[in-house]
Amino acid sequence: AIDDDCNQTGQMVAGLLGWPQGTFASKVRSSKLSRED
Secondary structure (H helix, E strand, O other): OOOOOOOOHHHHHHHHHOOOOOOOOOOOOOOOOOOOO
């Protein structure tokens, strides 16, 4: 990896572009929503 496997490239690019980011999730929940195809 170009960041020496330190997982820094995504955070640095997001910071420079002013984009929000999520770097850690301790729990992910999904709700069952109906979907129209």
